[in-house]
Amino acid sequence: MTTEFKLPELGENIESADVIAVLVKVGDRLEKEQSVIEIETDKATVEVPSSVEGKVIEVLVKEGDKAKPGDVILMVETISVAPATKTIDEKPTVIGEADKPEEFELPKKEVSELQPGEHDKQPPIIKGSAPAAPSVRRIAREIGIDINEVKGSGPGGRISMEDVKAHSKKLHQDRKTGEGFGIKQEPLPDFTKYGAIEKVEMSKIRKVTAEHLSYAWAVIPHVTQFDNADITQLEKARKDYNAKLIDGKSKLTVTAILLKIIAAALKNFPQFNSSINMETKEIIYKKYFNIGIAVDTERGLMVPVIKEVDKKNINDLSAEMGELAQKARDKKISLEELQGGCFTITNLGGIGGTAFTPVINSPEVAILGVSRGSYEPVYNGYGVFEPRLMLPLSLSYDHRIIDGADAVRFLRWVIGALENPLKLLIDG
Numbered sequence: 163m164t165t166e167f168k169l170p171e172l173g174e175n176i177e178s179a180d181v182i183a184v185l186v187k188v189g190d191r192l193e194k195e196q197s198v199i200e201i202e203t204d205k206a207t208v209e210v211p212s213s214v215e216g217k218v219i220e221v222l223v224k225e226g227d228k229a230k231p232g233d234v235i236l237m238v239e240t241i242s243v244a245p246a247t248k249t250i251d252e253k254p255t256v257i258g259e260a261d262k263p264e265e266f267e268l269p270k271k272e273v274s275e276l277q278p279g280e281h282d283k284q285p286p287i288i289k290g291s292a293p294a295a296p297s298v299r300r301i302a303r304e305i306g307i308d309i310n311e312v313k314g315s316g317p318g319g320r321i322s323m324e325d326v327k328a329h330s331k332k333l334h335q336d337r338k339t340g341e342g343f344g345i346k347q348e349p350l351p352d353f354t355k356y357g358a359i360e361k362v363e364m365s366k367i368r369k370v371t372a373e374h375l376s377y378a379w380a381v382i383p384h385v386t387q388f389d390n391a392d393i394t395q396l397e398k399a400r401k402d403y404n405a406k407l408i409d410g411k412s413k414l415t416v417t418a419i420l421l422k423i424i425a426a427a428l429k430n431f432p433q434f435n436s437s438i439n440m441e442t443k444e445i446i447y448k449k450y451f452n453i454g455i456a457v458d459t460e461r462g463l464m465v466p467v468i469k470e471v472d473k474k475n476i477n478d479l480s481a482e483m484g485e486l487a488q489k490a491r492d493k494k495i496s497l498e499e500l501q502g503g504c505f506t507i508t509n510l511g512g513i514g515g516t517a518f519t520p521v522i523n524s525p526e527v528a529i530l531g532v533s534r535g536s537y538e539p540v541y542n543g544y545g546v547f548e549p550r551l552m553l554p555l556s557l558s559y560d561h562r563i564i565d566g567a568d569a570v571r572f573l574r575w576v577i578g579a580l581e582n583p584l585k586l587l588i589d590g
Contacts, residue, residue: 166213169229172203172497177303180366181227192238199223199235200493202366206500207461207493216240234270244519245588294321302326307333367462378524383561386519387569390552391577393535397551406437411477416507416553417532418480423579424505424530425451425471426586431572433563435504437525445563448504454523455483455506457490464490465523467503510533511553520558527563530576531556553580 179201186198197209219238294302294309298321302309305326308370312329314321353359364372373577393416428435428451429569437446453467466486468479489495506523509532520531533554539547552585557573564572579585 163218163240165216165238165240165406167198167212167214167238169201169210169233169235170213170474172201173230175434176203176497177306178228178230181223181225181229182207183207183225184221184223186218186220188218192236193218194217200230201229202498205496206464206490206495206497207365207367208492208495208497208501210235212236212238214240225504227292229361232385298323298326305330307460319464347572352503355418365461367464368533369461375521378522382522382524384456384519385561385566385569387515387557387559387572387573389555389557389573391555391580392540392550393553393580394551396583397535412484414476414480415483416511417507418476419580419583420507420509420530420532420576421453421455421468421471421479422476423576423586424453424507426579427572427575428505429472430575431568433568434528434559434572436527436563437526438560438563440586450504452502452504454506454526455487456506457487459491461493464495464500465506466490466495466499467501470504505529507532508564517554517556520556522558527560528555528569529558530574531558 169179180203181199182202183200184198185200186192186196192198192212192215194213194215195211198212200207200209214440217239217240218236219239222234222236229235256454259274277468289524293314293316294312299309301323302312307326307330309321309326312325313319315325316322343364396416396419400414400416400419407413432447433445435448435451437448438444439446450470452467452469455473457464457466465482465488468486470473471479475483486499489499503523503526505526506520506529508529510518510522513534515533517533519532520529522529532555535551535553537549538552540550540552542548555573555577557569559569559572575585
C-alpha cells in the first residue's frame, strides 16, 4: 500500500519551517522513528521522525523548500502505518457555506460550547483560540499573521478580514519606524571602506533569539540582584555522592540541585511564577513548575524545559537535564520540549566569569544566572578567615511585578537552601 507521510504539527503558532536537509532518498528502506528531514523553525532546528515504515518511492521536498504542517513529504510503500490521530467525536456546527469549518483534528472535548442565542452569530471555535471564520484564519496564515494577536471589532470580539488587514498594516508600519521595540535602527556605515568584510545571513534560531531578546529588553524593566552562596559543604557532599555512583548513573550537578531549589522557591514566592498581560492589566499566576535550562549549541542558545520539576527527585532531574541538553545539541529535541517554561536557569560557570546580567526569557518574569564558583577568605566570626567556596548568583527580574525587596528575599531563600539543604525539607 502506498502511504503519504505528511509533516506533522510543529507546535503552537508555528505555521511553516525551512527544510535544511533531506535524510532519505528514493529506494531507501524506512523504519519507524527514523529521521527523514531536518527542519528549522522559529524556535529550533529538529529532525522529523517517520511514523511509517516501508520503502521510499518518492521524495516531494528538497533542501531550501518551505514546508507547512500537512504537506506531503514522502510517498512510502508501507509495511505498516502508525495509528492516526484521534479526532473529536462530534462535527462542529456549520453556519453557512462561507464560514464552513476546514478539516481538522483535535483531542476530545476541545471545542467550546456556544452560549444560548449565539448560534446565529458565529460558528463554534476551538477552545482558547481567537473567534474568526476559517476563511479569515486562512488568509491570516498565508500573510504570516498570528490570528490570536489580532483585535476583533465584531460582536464578542469576532475578527473580520478588515481586522486582519489593519493588524498587518500596523505591523509593517512598526517595523519601518522601529516602534515594535521602541528603537529605530540606525543606518550602518559602509564597512568596506575600512577593509574586507563577509556577510552571513542569520540562522532562523539566531533571528528569533535576537528579536525575542530585543523585545524582552525593550519592554521589560530589568533589574539584576547579585549575591554569593557558600557552597563549601554542598560541594563536598556532591563530590562524595558522585564518587559512589555506579556506572550508568547520572552525576549530580549544581544545576540539578538548583532546579529543585528553584521549584520550591517559586512555591514560596508565587510572583516569580507569573506572567503579565499589559493589555488586560492582569497577572497570571501559574500553578505548575516547569523550569528551562539554557543550553549553548553550535546554532545558538536553546532553552529545553523540564516539566513538573517539583514532582521529580534530584537524580531524575539530573538525568533528564543531561538528556535534553544532548538532544538540543544533536538537533533531536522536539518543539514541545522547548515550550511551557515558568523560570529559566542559565549557568556559565563551566566557562568562567564572576557575574552577569541575564535577559529575562519573556513571558517569564525572572531568570537566575550562575557564574563560576571560587574560594574566598570568609570571616567566621571568631577572629579567623576561612577559605570558602562561594558561588556567584545573578537574579534578573521584571520590576513591573517584582519589587527589589522581594527579589532580595527570593535570592536569599535560594542561597539559604544551597547552604543548608535541610531548608528544603522545612520550608520547601
